[in-house]
Amino acid sequence: MGTSYIATDPLDYILAGNRAYQQRTTKRDPNAFALLAQGQAPEILWIGCADSRIPETTVCHCKPGEIFVHRNIANTVHADDLNAASVVEYAVTHLRVNQVVVCGHTKCGGANAALGDADLGQTLNMWLHPVRELRRKHKFELEGLPDDDARAAKIAELNVQQSIEVLKQHPAVKRAANERGLTLHGLIYDIGAGELKILSESGSKKMNGLWTPP
Amino acid sequence: MTGKEEPKEVRKYLQQSHDRIFENNKKWAEEMQKKNPAFFKDLSAGQSPEYLWIGCSDSRIPAEAITGLDPGEMFIHRNIANLVCNVDLNVMAVVNYAVRHLKVKHIVVCGHYGCGGVKAAMTPKDMGLLNPWLRNIRDVYRLHQAELDKITDEAKKYDRLVELNVYEQCRNIIKTAAVQQCWAENEYPVVHGWVFGFADGLLKDLKFDHEGQLKEIQKIYDLTKDA
Numbered sequence: 273m274g275t276s277y278i279a280t281d282p283l284d285y286i287l288a289g290n291r292a293y294q295q296r297t298t299k300r301d302p303n304a305f306a307l308l309a310q311g312q313a314p315e316i317l318w319i320g321c322a323d324s325r326i327p328e329t330t331v332c333h334c335k336p337g338e339i340f341v342h343r344n345i346a347n348t349v350h351a352d353d354l355n356a357a358s359v360v361e362y363a364v365t366h367l368r369v370n371q372v373v374v375c376g377h378t379k380c381g382g383a384n385a386a387l388g389d390a391d392l393g394q395t396l397n398m399w400l401h402p403v404r405e406l407r408r409k410h411k412f413e414l415e416g417l418p419d420d421d422a423r424a425a426k427i428a429e430l431n432v433q434q435s436i437e438v439l440k441q442h443p444a445v446k447r448a449a450n451e452r453g454l455t456l457h458g459l460i461y462d463i464g465a466g467e468l469k470i471l472s473e474s475g476s477k478k479m480n481g482l483w484t485p486p
Numbered sequence: 487m488t489g490k491e492e493p494k495e496v497r498k499y500l501q502q503s504h505d506r507i508f509e510n511n512k513k514w515a516e517e518m519q520k521k522n523p524a525f526f527k528d529l530s531a532g533q534s535p536e537y538l539w540i541g542c543s544d545s546r547i548p549a550e551a552i553t554g555l556d557p558g559e560m561f562i563h564r565n566i567a568n569l570v571c572n573v574d575l576n577v578m579a580v581v582n583y584a585v586r587h588l589k590v591k592h593i594v595v596c597g598h599y600g601c602g603g604v605k606a607a608m609t610p611k612d613m614g615l616l617n618p619w620l621r622n623i624r625d626v627y628r629l630h631q632a633e634l635d636k637i638t639d640e641a642k643k644y645d646r647l648v649e650l651n652v653y654e655q656c657r658n659i660i661k662t663a664a665v666q667q668c669w670a671e672n673e674y675p676v677v678h679g680w681v682f683g684f685a686d687g688l689l690k691d692l693k694f695d696h697e698g699q700l701k702e703i704q705k706i707y708d709l710t711k712d713a
Contacts, residue, residue: 282536282592283678287689289554294687309600309684314545315503322580324535325557329548333510336552340545341564345579355576358566358619359543362603365614370500373507379530381587393586395664399579443615453496457504464530466515468508 314340317363319356319435320375321347321382326461328375331468340369345399346382347374349435357442364444370454372445374435375468376428377461378421383428387420406430425460429471432458528558535561538584538675540577540655541596542568542603547682549596552689561588567603567651568595569622570658578662584675585664591674593659596689597652598682604648623647626654649692652679656694663709669700670710 280288297304314337318328322343329339342359349356363369376383385392386403407414410430417423436456439445448454458471518525537560539549549555549562563580570577584590597604606613607623627634630650637643656679659665665675679694704710 286537286553286555287691290552290687290689293552293554297687305684305687308546312545312602316507322562322583324533324559324561325529327548327550327555327557327560327562329551330557331511331514332507333514334507334548336546336548338545339548341543341548343562343564344576345583350576353574353576354619355565355571355574358616361615362566363543366602366606371504379532381533381583393582395575395578395582399575453493453500455500455504464526466511466518466526466529468511470508 308337312337312340312367314338314363314367315370316340317342317360317369317372318375319343319347319349319359319373319439320461321345321377321380323377323380325463326375326377331461331466340367345396346380346386346403346431347376347435348382348399348403348431349374349438350402351438351441360439360442361444364442364448364454368448368452370448370452371457372439372454373457373459374432374439375459375461376432377463378425378428379463380424380428383424383431384420387414387423387427402434403427403431406434429458429460432460432471533558533561533588535559535584535588536591537561538581538588538590538593539563539596540565540568540570540580540594540659542566542598542601544598544601546684547596547598552682552687561590566616566619567601567607567623568597568655569619569651570595570655571619571622572658572661581659581662582664585662585668589668589672589674591676592678593665593675594678594680595652595655595659596680596682597648597655598684599645599648600684601648601651604651605644608644608647623651626651629654649679649681652681652692653694655679656696657699657703660696660700660703661707661709666700666704666708666710 317340319342320326320328322345328341340363342356386400386407414423436458439456460469460471539560539562541547541549541564543564543566550560561584563577604623607620613620634643637646656677659677676696679692681690
């Protein structure tokens with residue numbers, strides 16, 4: 273990983289990658305791009321971390337056109353963030369996705385940073401403030417864990433649950449949950465294993481792995 | 487799904503489309519392990535991506551897949567119509583983290599022809615919650631009204647607005663203190679504007695002149711002093 277392009281210009285490297293992708297895709301299905309050009313009808317909105325190690329379409333072995341995506345620092349959904357709210361509005365109201373996934377992950381730099389007191393600069397301090405608040409609220413639970421990796425994993429989970437709570441209040445999500453059974457899902461991606469896990473939330477209604485907001 | 491199914495059928499369908507992701511993920515993880523047994527162990531040691539990609543949320547443009555990059559190589563932000571808004575803490579946190587902490591060498595803003603967000607912004611219609619976000623694209627139109635109004639072919643006008651939107655977002659990136667200060671010190675990151683076309687599946691380089699634009703921008707937005 274990440275070594276093959278040292279000899280070449282990094283931009284040429286990805287443009288060459290794009291040409292290879294285009295040729296491979298066209299060879300498999302000559303109409304692939306013509307079909308994609310007609311429009312998108314993804315079933316899933318994925319809200320994940322900007323972290324380079326979790327390319328959603330790749331780790332889910334999906335094809336272009338299947339997952340609508342928002343990725344930001346530490347997969348955080350703030351109630352007052354118009355960026356994420358606009359993505360949710362577009363995906364739910366206009367594209368009519370039926371499932372919204374919030375995916376956190378182990379070894380998250382954002383979660384780690386939120387566990388410490390380092391000054392990350394005003395922009396990041398402000399963005400991560402809600403995650404640091406989680407750390408304060410769950411202080412005893414976090415202190416009881418064996419090491420920093422476990423604490424980072426726990427805060428990643430709490431952060432996913434909090435983002436889901438915020439999403440449940442989004443007007444488009446509320447409406448779609450009532451009218452056509454849109455569901456919300458919390459996931460954790462284990463970077464060291466390459467595996468997705470469903471977060472089981474205690475006290476929530478859980479049916480066959482699906483969690484329907486009340 | 488046609489929308490006429492019984493509730494039980496809908497549940498079953500949702501369960502299936504949900505489970506498919508997990509089955510696929512397992513398959514993918516196994517394949518990667520087989521190719522390189524240390525793959526996931528190496529990844530858990532940390533990330534040092536060379537690129538920051540700011541692209542559209544559109545499901546048809548998974549950045550890593552269309553550039554042939556492996557996990558770990560590209561830091562990603564995706565939103566509606568690949569916008570970089572000056573007061574948006576979300577994207578500013580991403581740019582800040584990528585530039586100051588990960589020290590990315592390239593920042594790519596990638597738009598795409600046929601963008602639903604750009605199309606919506608060209609439509610005289612109340613889009614509710616989306617209005618303020620899409621207003622940024624209407625602003626791009628206003629900045630380039632002289633050029634765009636001259637284009638009579640609607641499809642061509644739409645394509646051009648997609649390109650101009652990318653240009654303006656590139657400019658917004660170089661207005662930030664993080665990019666200006668890091669550039670002054672290291673001569674990176676370099677900002678690039680690209681457009682992805684579904685017609686051929688290829689990326690088009692809009693040849694955004696990073697250095698020239700930076701100089702131009704800094705006449706007004708210079709944030710390198712007293713850093």
